[in-house]
Amino acid sequence: xxxxxxxxxxxxxxxxxxxxxxxxxxxxxxxxxxxxxxxxxxxxxxxxxxxxxxxxxxxxxxxxxxxxxxxxxxxxxxxxxxxxxxxxxxxxxxxxxxxxxxxxxxxxxxxxxxxxxxxxxxxxxxxxxxxxxxxxxxxxxxxxxxxxxxxxxxxxxxxxxxxxxxxxxxxxxxxxxxxxxxxxxxxxxxxxxxxxxxxxxxxxxxxxxxxxxxxxxxxxxxxxxxxxxxxxxxxxxxxxx
Amino acid sequence: xxxxxxxxxxxxxxxxxxxxxxxxxxxxxxxxxxxxxxxxxxxxxxxxxxxxxxxxxxxxxxxxxxxxxxxxxxxxxxxxxxxxxxxxxxxxxxxxxxxxxxxxxxxxxxxxxxxxxxxxxxxxxxxxxxxxxxxxxxxxxxxxxxxxxxxxxxxxxxxxxxxxxxxxxxxxxxxxxxxxxxxxxxxxxxxxxxxxxxxxxxxxxxxxxxxxxxxxxxxxxxxxxxxxxxxxxxxxxxxxxxxxxxxxxxxxxxxxxxxxxxxxxxxxxxxxxxxxxxxxxxxxxxxxxxxxxxxxxxxxxxxxxxxxxxxxxxxxxxxxxxxxxxxxxxxxxxxxxxxxxxxxxxxxxxxxxxxxxxxxxxxxxxxxxxxxxxxxxxxxxxxxxxxxxxxxxxxxxxxxx
Ligand SMILES: Nc1ncnc2c1ncn2[C@@H]1O[C@H](COP(=O)(O)OP(=O)(O)OP(=O)(O)O)[C@@H](O)[C@H]1O
Ligand SMILES: [Mg+2]
Numbered sequence: 032x033x034x035x036x037x038x039x040x041x042x043x044x045x046x047x048x049x050x051x052x053x054x055x056x057x058x059x060x061x062x063x064x065x066x067x068x069x070x071x072x073x074x075x076x077x078x079x080x081x082x083x084x085x086x087x088x089x090x091x092x093x094x095x096x097x098x099x100x101x102x103x104x105x106x107x108x109x110x111x112x113x114x115x116x117x118x119x120x121x122x123x124x125x126x127x128x129x130x131x132x133x134x135x136x137x138x139x140x141x142x143x144x145x146x147x148x149x150x151x152x153x154x155x156x157x158x159x160x161x162x163x164x165x166x167x168x169x170x171x172x173x174x175x176x177x178x179x180x181x182x183x184x185x186x187x188x189x190x191x192x193x194x195x196x197x198x199x200x201x202x203x204x205x206x207x208x209x210x211x212x213x214x215x216x217x218x219x220x221x222x223x224x225x226x227x228x229x230x231x232x233x234x235x236x237x238x239x240x241x242x243x244x245x246x247x248x249x250x251x252x253x254x255x256x257x258x259x260x261x262x263x264x265x266x267x268x269x270x271x272x
Numbered sequence: 273x274x275x276x277x278x279x280x281x282x283x284x285x286x287x288x289x290x291x292x293x294x295x296x297x298x299x300x301x302x303x304x305x306x307x308x309x310x311x312x313x314x315x316x317x318x319x320x321x322x323x324x325x326x327x328x329x330x331x332x333x334x335x336x337x338x339x340x341x342x343x344x345x346x347x348x349x350x351x352x353x354x355x356x357x358x359x360x361x362x363x364x365x366x367x368x369x370x371x372x373x374x375x376x377x378x379x380x381x382x383x384x385x386x387x388x389x390x391x392x393x394x395x396x397x398x399x400x401x402x403x404x405x406x407x408x409x410x411x412x413x414x415x416x417x418x419x420x421x422x423x424x425x426x427x428x429x430x431x432x433x434x435x436x437x438x439x440x441x442x443x444x445x446x447x448x449x450x451x452x453x454x455x456x457x458x459x460x461x462x463x464x465x466x467x468x469x470x471x472x473x474x475x476x477x478x479x480x481x482x483x484x485x486x487x488x489x490x491x492x493x494x495x496x497x498x499x500x501x502x503x504x505x506x507x508x509x510x511x512x513x514x515x516x517x518x519x520x521x522x523x524x525x526x527x528x529x530x531x532x533x534x535x536x537x538x539x540x541x542x543x544x545x546x547x548x549x550x551x552x553x554x555x556x557x558x559x560x561x562x563x564x565x566x567x568x569x570x571x572x573x574x575x576x577x578x579x580x581x582x583x584x585x586x587x588x589x590x591x592x593x594x595x596x597x598x599x600x601x602x603x604x605x606x607x608x609x610x611x612x613x614x615x616x617x618x619x620x621x622x623x624x625x626x627x628x629x630x631x632x633x634x635x636x637x638x639x640x641x642x643x644x645x646x647x648x649x650x651x652x653x654x655x656x657x658x659x660x661x662x663x664x665x666x667x668x669x670x671x672x673x
Contacts, residue, residue, distance in 0.1 A: 097586055098667045118590050125588025136583050136670060140287070150587045152276055197587075 042109040043070040044205065044237055045094055050103035052089050052260075063089040065260040066103065071239065073204075076231040078248035079241045081257030087241045088133055088209055090257070094239060095130045095207045096120045125153055129203035131211045133241075135190040137182040137197075143169060144178035147196045154201065168200040169193070172226065187214040195223065199230060206230065208240040212247055224250045273593075274600075281601040284573070285608070295569045296609030298562025299649060302555045303613025303642045304620065309551035310638040311621040313544050315630040320540045323469075324533045331400060332507055333531045334359070334493040334514065348527035350489035353477075355517060359493060363509050365501035370396035370494040373480055379473055380445040381433040388429050390446055390473045392480020400496040408440050408455025411476050419478035421451040427459035427470040444473075449483045451475060503532050559645070562609060563653035570602050570657035581661050582669025595662035602654020603647050610646025614639055 052064040063086045071077055079087050092098035093105060096112055105112045107123065115123065124130075129150075137146050147165040156164065169178060172192040182190050191214045198206060208227065212220035228250050230236045240251065248254050249268070256264035285292045337348045356371035374391045395410050397403070405424065415422050423444060430439050439453045460469040481488055497506045507530045514528055515521075531539070574581070581594060618634070625632035 092667055095586075097670070121585065121588050121590050124586065128588075130586060132586075132670070136579070136586070138580055138583060149584070152273070153584075153588050153590075153593065155273060 044073040044108060046070045046106040048104040050093060050100040050105060053101045063260055067262055069262060071237065073237055074235050075253060076238045076251045078251035078254045079239065079257065080248055080254060085257040086260040087257050091207050091209050091241060095128055096124050127204045129198035129201060129206045131194050131198045131208040133209040135194045137190055137193055139183065140181055142179050142181055143174060143193045146193055147200050150197060150201045164200055168196040172196045188219050191215060202234060203236065205237045205239065210241050212242065220247060277597050277600045280597060281604045284601055285605060291569060292605060295565050296605055298558050298565050299606050299609030299646050300613040300616060302558030302562055303610045303646050304617040305551050305555035305558060306642050307614060307617035307638055308621050309548055310635055311633065312624055313548045314633050314635060315625050316544045317541050318633055319630045320537055324537055330497040330499065330503060331533060332495040332497060332503060332510065333536065334495060334510060335529050335531065336491055337527060338529055350491055351493060352488050352490055356490060356493045358513060358517060359495060359510055362513055363506060365498045365506055366495055367498050368396045368399040368496040370394065370400045371477065371490040372397060372492050373485055373490055375484055377447045379429055379433060381442060384433045386429055386432040388471050388473055390475060390484060392477040393474050394477050400494040404458045405455040406458045410455065416476045416478065419476055419482050421449060421479060422454045423451040424455045424457055424474040425453055426457050426472040428468050429471060429473055430456050446473065447484060507532055559649055563649040566602055566606055566650060567653040567657060570598060570654055574598065574657050574661040578664065578669050578672040581664050582666050582672065585666035586670060591662040595658045598658035598661045599651065599654050603650035606650030607643065607647040610643045614642060
């Protein structure tokens with residue numbers, strides 16, 4: 032039956048075909064991914080789980096077009112990303128992808144508002160609209176009134192939420208979140224999950240999220256388990272929570 | 273986008289004020305040197321030109337020897353009075369011929385003494401040089417003919433020897449003989465490079481030859497060409513005549529020189545040219561050092577901000593956008609150095625011009641060129657670090673500590 036369903040559907044939003052990733056060389060060689068096959072359709076909410084060092088972040092970086100696979104193919108909307116130039120991949124990131132990093136990766140000594148504005152600057156959004164949208168995104172993550180604070184003046188959780196605001200402000204097609212709740216207490220984590228769920232449901236944003244917590248994974252409609260650089264399990268949660 | 277980039281560059285520079293200030297020092301010095309050089313050089317040249325114009329553009333100077341640049345001249349036999357008379361007699365289209373000889377001597381009055389140049393002249397001198405007597409009178413024909421012990425003082429000599437007193441009819445001792453002051457020359461003022469035109473004493477030529485030089489030599493014949501007649505023609509006529517009189521044949525080199533005002537200008541501005549060349553070298557080296565300084569700081573900045581670059585690339589910045597960001601930063605830095613250099617140079621030139629007693633001539637062209645040049649230094653030396661930043665791999669840059 033799955034084969035029939037696939038026949039009717041458009042190509043998946045993202046597709047990995049036998050993707051491998053090898054770090055280093057010689058004796059220091061480290062095979063982080065050993066042939067990952069993965070297809071994710073538009074509008075899905077996927078949780079990626081697995082022990083530390085199993086290749087989750089590596090896989091996310093490849094999906095986010097930040098890194099290139101050593102072997103295999105990555106198709107984004109049916110386009111082979113491996114065949115794209117550096118600039119084309121940058122444009123793909125700019126217009127279709129939002130990334131929440133495992134570290135926050137905010138600009139130091141730069142206000143929360145300006146951090147959130149950054150992707151809008153590269154999209155050429157006019158100043159006034161940029162301010163408005165960035166402020167709105169900060170409000171969505173519960174940081175209204177914190178616009179002028181720099182990362183150094185924010186707590187870890189607040190920084191994480193600035194990073195989330197920066198990723199969603201462009202309303203990307205795919206939101207890649209590498210442990211978005213890793214630095215938050217449970218209450219805050221649940222709030223963030225509600226947020227991501229809302230983006231997914233209301234705006235049809237595809238969300239791919241790495242998490243260690245079963246509780247957070249439960250929000251997702253599908254859970255993928257990584258082990259030793261391979262997809263070990265791929266299970267459907269139905270409608271998620 | 274460009275406005276954003278510019279604001280960003282300004283903010284980055286403000287974050288490291290001291291470092292930025294030290295970085296632009298080379299550019300500041302280079303730009304300042306260029307502007308000071310051109311301004312002072314231009315002022316000096318303008319002054320020389322003006323002085324020469326005040327002497328009359330129709331003046332020719334016939335001098336002994338060949339003068340090549342400042343100070344360099346070769347020895348040659350002097351002229352005599354017959355040469356001057358021959359010029360007056362045989363060259364058409366001239367209005368006055370003034371032979372003269374000179375020597376440096378100490379002039380003494382009472383217990384004041386002053387080292388000056390004593391010139392033996394006749395009254396034609398006043399015609400060719402457009403010079404008038406302020407107080408007293410010119411020499412009488414009888415005084416010139418008889419070689420009387422009389423003299424005229426330049427304003428500087430009068431001031432040094434007599435202060436507020438009137439010098440007329442006083443006796444001034446020049447070396448071993450004394451002469452009576454019959455007049456004071458109109459003041460002409462300081463000339464370029466500190467040489468004072470008013471620092472001279474005039475005596476009748478015959479007096480000079482008998483009492484001071486002890487020979488009949490004439491070292492300079494000044495000739496005034498008639499208004500509206502070609503100085504070039506007069507010049508070549510005099511050259512032809514003098515070659516004949518001095519028996520210079522065929523391809524032999526002249527052992528005298530007829531200079532018109534163009535050549536005199538060139539000779540007098542020779543010093544300016546040497547100065548200009550020197551300052552050009554300073555400017556070039558400073559700009560080079562400044563450029564290297566900017567390159568160095570930009571490389572440091574790229575390393576320090578690797579993570580920032582990684583974030584920008586990850587968010588979707590294009591290679592050329594990152595390149596532009598760092599290039600703009602380098603250019604803003606170097607043009608700021610250019611601006612500071614311009615301000616420094618203009619205020620410095622005003623002071624220096626006053627000190628050297630030459631006119632301050634503001635030259636907007638060179639200011640613009642210097643500014644553009646400083647900006648160009650930023651582009652050239654900022655390009656390599658900016659390209660390094662733009663070529664970073666986003667994931668590597670993000671991992672950078
Ligand atoms: N840049 C790198 N150079 C060398 N090895 C690397 C590099 N990045 C990751 N690895 C290795 O690849 C493997 C997979 O790493 P990855 O970061 O994908 O794990 P992860 O599943 O995200 O772990 P965690 O849950 O701790 O974040 C690890 O063994 C790691 O040591
Ligand atoms: Mg990870």
